[in-house]
Structures are given as C-alpha cells and as structure tokens.
Amino acid sequence: MAVDPLIEKFNLRSRLRFDLDAGRIWLGENRMLLLHAQSLGALRRELFDTLGATRAKGLLLRMGFLSGQKDAELARKLVGEGDNFDVFRIGPQLHAFEGLVKVKVSDNAAIDWSRRIFRGEAEWEGSWEAESHLQSFGPGDEPACWSLVGYASGYTSNFFKRQIVFKETHCVARGDEHCVIVGKPVEEWGDDPYLAYFDPEDVDGLLRKMAAELDELRGRLRTQVSPGWLVGSSAPFRHAFDLLSKAARSPINVLLLGETGVGKELFARWLHEHSERAARPFVAINCGAIPHELIESELFGVQKGAFTGAQQSRPGRFERADGGTLFLDEVGDLSPATQVKLLRVLQSGELERLGDQHTRTVDVRVVAATNVDLKQAIADGRFRADLYYRLATYPVTIPPLRERKSDIPLLVAALTTKYVKRYDKRIEGVSDRAMETLMAHDWPGNVRELENLVERGVLLAPEGGRIELEHLFAEPPAQADVGLDASGVVGRADVVRRERTCEALLDEPFDLNAFERRMLDLAVARAGGNLARAARMLGITRRQLDYRLKRDRADRPSRA
Template identity: 45%
Template sequence: MKKGSGPRQGQGPGSHASPGEIRVPAIHDLAKRLRFAPQQGRIWLDDQRMMLMHISSLGSLRQELIESLGPETARGLVTRIGYQAGTHDAAMARKVRSGSNTNDDFLAGPQLVALEGIVHCEPVALDIDVEQGRYFGDFLLTDCAEAEAHIATYGIGTAPACWMLIGYACGYTSAFMGRPILWREFECRGMGHAKCRVIGKPVEEWGDAEDDLRFLKIGDFAKWSVQSLQPLPSRQTDGPLPATRRVAARPSVVPENSFGVVGISSGFNMVCHTVNKVAPTEATVIFLGESGVGKEVFANSLHRLSKRADRPFVAVNCASIPEHLMESELFGVERGGYTGATSSRPGRFERADGGTLFLDEIATLSLTAQGKLLRALQQGEIERVGDSRTRKVDVRIVAATNVNLRDAVAAGTFREDLFFRLNVFPIHIPPLRDRRDDIPLMMNWFLQRLAKKHDKRITGFRERAVDALFGYEWPGNVRELENMIERAVILADEGGALDLCHLFTTGEEIDMSSFVLKRNGNIARMGAPDEASPTPDARPGLAETEVTMLRAAVTEAKGNLARAARLLGISRPKLVYRLRKYGITVT
C-alpha cells in the first residue's frame, strides 16, 4: 500500500520527491488511553506505566552518560533505550488499531511520540507492504525534545543528536514490520537545521549499515551486526573525565543570560548560538522576524558581545524618520545646509563611529534613501548635507526587518544591490508561537519585573490563565506578552493572582484546545464537560471560556457590573446581555 514516494535506495535525502497524499488518522483513540492517577502517583498509557520528565533532566542524563562512558557507548545505550520504548508502543498500537488500513495502523507510532511529548512528526513519504516486507518512510520532525536537551547542554554541533528517537523508530517499525528496519537522521535541530529529518528502510537496502547497527545489537538487529556484544569502545583518546572534573565542568542548569531576554527552546538557543558566533567578527548582520520578536534586543546583545562593546551603539528606526529628514539624520548636516539648519550636527553614522549602527525596519526606506545608504556602506564614508567634503566612518551595520526582502526586491520596492550588501549574515528569530517552551519563563520574568515596576504584590497566575497563555497564537509575539502581563498587573488586586479577565481584555481570540486532566482520570480537551461530575453550565470550547471570564470578572469586581465591564473591556449593557445569555446571576 503506497501513500507517497521519496528517496529510495541509492538516492540521497536531498532528492526531490512528492509527499503524496498521506491521510493522518485522528488521535482520539490513542489519547483516551492516556490516564492520570495522581492519588496513586501513576500515569498510564494503556497498560504501560509512564512518567513525566523534565527536558533539563534528560539533558543532564545524556551529559552524564557522555562524560562518564564516552560518546560512542552513551549513544548506544540511549539508542537501545529508545528501541525498547518503540517495541512497547508498537505492541500497544497493534492492539488499539488493528484495522484494514496499514498506514493508519503504522501512523499510531508518530502520533504516540507526539502524545508523549517527544516530537511532532510530519510524514513526507510512506510506502508499506507488510506481507512483502517492503517499507520506506520519510518524516520531518518538529520540536524534538531530545534535540532541545542536547542543544541546551552542548549548543549546535556537527552530528545528529536524536539518538533515542532513532532507536524508537527502529524498534517501533521493526516490531510493526516483523523485520529489521533501520532509520537514519539526515537533518537535525542539533546541527542547526530548522527541523529534524529521518528516513527508514530495511537494513539490507542501506548497503552501509554496519556503523549504525553497532549502536543497536537488540533482537533481530544482532544478526545483522558485525560487531561483538561487548560495550562499545569510546573514541576519546583521553578517556572519560573524572567525576570531580565532570561536576566542575558542567554548565549551570540555568546559565546567566547575557541577552536581556529569557528562553529555553531550541529556537531561542539557536539564535543565541548564532549571535555568539558572529558577534566577534566584523560581518554585517541582518535580523529577520515578525514584529515584536526582540530583534533590537538581540542586536544590542550582539554589540555587547563584539569587539566594539566599549564604543557607541546607535539605533535608528527608519520608519519613524520623515523622508525629507532621512539624509540629514543618517549623515548629518552643516549649518545652512537647508532652511532651518542653524547649526552643524553629526548624523547617526558619525555618532556610531567605531561602534555599531542598528538600522531597524530598514525595508521602509525609500529607494532614494536606499541609494545613499548603499554608497555609504560601499565607500565607508559619508557627506553631511550642505557640506563639500567627505568624512571617513568606521561602523558595523546591523539591520532588522519584518519584511521578506527577497519579495521586496522582486516587487521593486527594495534595491537588489543593497539587499546583497546587507544579507551577509542573516539571523531569523522565530515567532513566540513556534517556541512555546519559552512562554512560562517569560511569564514569570515579566511578572517579577512589572510587579516591581508598579510596586504591586502579585502571587502568580491562575491555572486557566496559564492554559490560555499557552494556547494563544501571539500575533504580537514577545512584545504582546509583555504588554498583556503589564496590563494584567495593573488591573489585578494587590496580593491577588492574574486571571483571564486581567489578561485578555482587548478582544483576543483564545484557543482553549489543550488536553487537561479531568476528575475521572482521563485527558480531555480543555473546556469539555467533566464526565464524572457534569454541571448544567458546562459548555465546550469558547462558550465555556467566555462563561469563565464573565464569572471571574464579576467576582473580581465584587458584583459591581460597571467595574466588571471595564475589566473585560466591554460596555455595561453588553456585559448584562452576556450574563443573561448564559444564565449567570449576580449576588
């Protein structure tokens, strides 16, 4: 049964292949197998006991294994742990899904690793025939937890880091197919790629599988391995570090942040790693990303990490300077250079001499201004408005834009020669919705700063507020999160906690679709009625969210409808209408 095509034997992962139409089945049959029993201290996935684990703990475990046993032995051990997990999940998937659609049965594996919080899988190609033993799989992996743990400890490297995930894929697929299937990771977040990419096919189709098989040596894989069953030797010439040195060399779990922002996600760590790499050089850097992701913060950090740190950092918001003043602002003006120029003054280039000039929103410059900027960059000299001589300047240019400059060049709104002059070292900062692991850190960081700024004592966030903050799409990114928490700190009562009615007051659309623990121990979609104790007011989805916000606002306002309406950002008549609509009484 074929559901797409991809690189076959003899083809590399870079070959162009049509992903085909791969139908991914619903996950509800697997999700309902996940149960929490907090009163027993247990989590179950079907009949297998599970446990939650911090990503930082996984990173520490990997680091201990690598430094104690050497990278080769550690990789083999971690890979085999993943293999065992894969075989267990394959047995459960066979039990849960035993339909006629082979692909649907197999895709339980990629869905299980997503359910278990390991990674999100996107099938690119899938070709399965169990009876004939034919298998080929090509998957893109988003936000792999293992890669994130590796990056947090070792940064971006040159080798794939998802050892346990590869072992899982080998174990799951081999158990599913009844023959050894070997997977390899061709792209990895730990190597700086946007996503991880893995390809799997029968061992004999690889042709050079011995190097991978030595890490497995499990079950059917043993007969394919040319290595002995002894522990894998380390390739480190100096041997593992002594325990005392390992502890001393281990970086802090929460390293001191030098970027003025906080984060733990792989996307955040990748940006920090890239900035650290380019900062000591003289290369021109351009930060790309949506509005509000923190481009100026990273630009400032780049300057502080550079050799020019003791020289000026001058920031220019190109969008805020009128067209007729752009030349004088950038290059300066001599007295009498234009009507009203009563004195000579230097421009931003001269003020940044020896340091860094940050040009924010550079795509808003007119074509005329772009041409004058290009000449200054090419010649390394500027000429003040109304002056007859040029001045040499030594500045490092760092730019930023939320516009796709290639599209702007194609549209004729941005000069191609200036684009190539600026595009020496581009750094893309991902939006907040693509690095949700950073949200809890930012929430508490902003809360502490803003509560201190406004001299208020706030105890934290209510649970439903946390759920909403995680589910929100954040079109305004980090800036919107900061503004929302500042607004909430101002609205909240002294000594209280931040709730929905304090945070979402300007018409934001909240998606409460995460899975939560219900009283009967099942995981259910946020907002769905609790089967163990249904209530007349229980309504799924956004309706329940609105009911929750209305009740919270009325409670916060102690029954004062005018104040409750102000908290929600609506009029009092509209509040009264909604209270009547949901049958909410005010006492």
C-alpha cells in the same frame, strides 16, 4: 484540533485512565508513568557528561528500542490482530499519545507483510528529545533523537519479526526544520558503524572513539564563527547568520530586512564587532523616531546659528561614526530631501553640516535596516531607486520568530540568563506548559515580544522557582487541554468541566425547569437586556429565547 481517525477508531482515549486513589496510570492493562520532561532531560544530560557521547547514545537508543517493542505488544492488545497496517500505525499514534513526538509516516513506504519487509521514512514534529538536547547542549552538527529512533526501530522490528533499523537524517537539534527518520532492514545498511549502537558495548573501542570525538570537537571550536549573543540554530536563522558572517570582514554596505522586533540592531552590532572596524564607534539612529525637520541635523550635524536654538556646533551621527559603523534603522521612513543628502554621503564620503560651507570627509560603513518593502516604495515614488541600490548592495533577510520556532527554547534560556542577572534572582527555568505555550504562539512582535514576556516572567516568578504560564501572560492564550472526568477518562478540558458541573448538579436534588429559568435570567442580565446577545451566549436563536422567556412568564403565576 484535528484528531487522527485511528485514535477514534480504536477509542484510544478511553483506554487511558487515572486511578488517583491507587496512584496508578493505566493504558489498557499496562501501567504508565508521567515523568517531567525536564527531569528526564537532566538524566539524559548526565549520561552524556558522565559516560561520554558515544556510550550515552547507545544506551538511549537501546532503551528506546525496548520501549518500542513494548508498545508494539501493547498495540496488539489494544486493537487486536485486525488490519495489519492499521495496527502498525497505532505505534506512531502511541508515540504522540505519550507526549514524545508527533509522527507523520510517509505515504510511499514499501511494506510487504508476507516477506516481512519495511522500507520507509517518517517526519517528526515537537520531538521532546531534540528540544531537551538544545536546552542542555545548544545546537550541534549531529542528530539528537536517539531514544526516539530506538523506539521506531524496536516497534517496527517487533511487528515484522526481523530487525528494522531507523536512522535520523534530519534533526531540529542541528538546525533542520523537522526531524526525519529513514528505516530499512538491518542488512541493507551494510557495514554502517551506526549499527554498533544496537550491540553490547566494547568499552576500549568506545574510549578510542571518545578521544577521536574530543579532538574533532576541539578542531570545530577553533574554526567555527561564534554567533555570540545572536541566538539560534534553525535553518532560517543559520542562513541569515551565514550571510552576515561572510560580509563581516569586508567594507560592503549591508541592508537588513525583516519585520519589526526580529533583532535587526543585534545583527548590525554583531556585524560591527566582527569587522575590521570593531575598535571604532558603532552609532545607531532610528530614522523613523526623529521628526523630519530634525533628522538632517541628527545625521549630518549642525553649525552654530544655523537655525533658532542652534546655540553651538555639534557633529552628526556620520561624524561620530567616523572609522566605524553607522546603523540606520527604519531607513524607509526618510524624507525625499534627506534621501538626496544621504545618497551624496554614500557616493562621495563627504558631508556638510547644516548652516556650514565647510565640507568634511568621513569613512563610515553603513548598515541600514527596514521593515518596509523598499521596492514597492520605489514604485510608489516614496523612495529613491539610486539610494536603494547603494544601500542594498548586500541584503540579509532576518526571519520572523514564527518561522524559527525551534530557536525559542534557546532564546528563552539566553533571555532568562540575562534577566536573572538584572533582577538578581535565582530561577530554575521555564515550566513545560509555559514552554509549550510559547512554542504555539504566533509571535506578531517577534523576538522583542518574547523578550518582554521573559522579563515579565523572571520578575514575577518566585525566588528559586520556575517561570509558569501565568508569569508570562497576563491573559494566557486558550489551549485545547485534556482533563479527567469522574471515571478517570481523559477528555478535552472544556468538555470535562461541563461533565463535572453536570455530575455535581445531579449529586443533589435537581429541578431542571428552575435551572433553565435561572440560566435564561442570568444570560439576559449579563447581556444588559439585549436578547440577541443573550441568545448567542446560550447557543440558541433570539426567537427560541423569546419563546422560552414568554413561556416562563406565563408559567410562574400559576406556580405561585
């Protein structure tokens, strides 16, 4: 894990100490607090619910402003009055160090220390406030990181001894990929009404604004297309959903593209339920799950006596979906012969059951899906080009979960709600550590993998408790944690564990040679006598291990 050079330059890690006996956490000479992000998020939500959005935003912004000012003072105490820019840059590192957000300041910031001018922007990742806002209110149309913006404004204003105002222009809480803030002197913002949040409140004016906001929100509720049980607010999800919603009311055939597990059938069901055919059947078939010799009878039906075992006539999926929507999943797995018959149905709307001469007419909207590169399949001769152009009239690519990680808290909340009902349990949500691990996961199985983990978590979590990391994963992924050594200094957990082991050994009379011999013997035993493998366990070469074993064997008789 890369560490910012400033963290090491100013030895910031060693300044953070935990005095467990006194119940104190210190950063330098300043007392700090560890708060549950969920409890702070609950307080934040209550501010919005009881005071209204406008007053809550102002309170959060001014609270963050004061926090930023205090950290500016702390930065000077920690690192002195050295290089101005280095001292200033400690602020973003403190913001990350305190677990609030990861900050990347733009390299093209315009800074003039003598004239006290700052103009620049910064990009945020992992904003706790955006995540909390999404969990409490879902995606919205406005930025949500009010206290963090206040912090940036307060910190920078303290350094430049004039009011520098930051404003959030992009936010994960409204579906942007990153949160972005822009800062400049207050007078350069002109008469932007945003500046009122920094001033004492005008209650009457705020009430009028709240009424206007309520009217605006009511208008949005009337006009927005609801994604229903399609959950997401990220830019990739919104792009796919916008394409889907534009096609919903038309009869156009849709091709859903995406990796396994991204939720293609859910998208297809949403498309059907918001189409003119919603009152008619939605029929789904996985073309890759049915043997090639049976797929035609499943799609087009079979007449009694058509083949051995056909004891009665039955309609295929096309007939069952007449007037509605047929979802063809894994369409890229169809055999060449089936592709020909499917093309005919798409072109003419007519089909014949296996073993029947009677032509039947069907009115079906086809939504196909695949995780196969159909263009490459065409080039390889495995898929018909004319069928592709029939199916791919309107392609929609569903992004993999790793490209829409900001949607994970929303998905987890929705899936938790689903499974607490199924298992009749009461769950308080997901722990911060578990959520952090979910956010860091690569998700090769996409939403399906996430759903499986959440179902497992709901099942294993205690009644009335939270879903913890061990409830989600049978073997939790390794993480670069931090821990405390005996003096209360934070460090990487693996390093801290080794230091604790060493300290425990030194608390008793200790024989280093005997300890080394025992380690060598254990490694060889665990490796089943394979010296090369044992050497790798010990972090030495096979030759070094062989030398030490021979040395010990030579020494032992003389010590008898």
